[in-house]
Amino acid sequence: MSQAVAGQTLSGTPQLTVPAVPVREIMPWLVFFAVLGMIAVYFVSAEQGATSLFAGTNIHEWVHDGRHLLGFPCH
Ligand SMILES: [Zn+2]
Structure with a gap:
């Protein structure tokens, strides 16, 4: 006879x-x-670089380190 205690007999x-x-x-x-x-990868890789949905450079600055970390071309 065995009793179950927290998933173990x-x-x-x-x-x-x-x-x-x-x-x-x-x-x-x-x-x-x-x-x-895919949206996150787009913003890190291409937004305000190869393409631009938003004016200015704020998004680029926010994801800039991630872009370099993942090896996307930047500058
Ligand atoms: Zn850069």
Whole structure:
């Protein structure tokens, strides 16, 4: 006879259960974060450099170190 205590039986055998998450539930979040990632990469790599959606250099200055860190051409 064994009792379950915080996911482990008293006999010493760990009980590990991984819940199955359907792809249908993950897909909207995957698309959402992929779009956010692409927007972030755009602003770091090309905004106020190769292209410019916003006037001025504020965005360039905010992401300037990231641009150099990731190896995008800058100056
Ligand atoms: Zn630079």
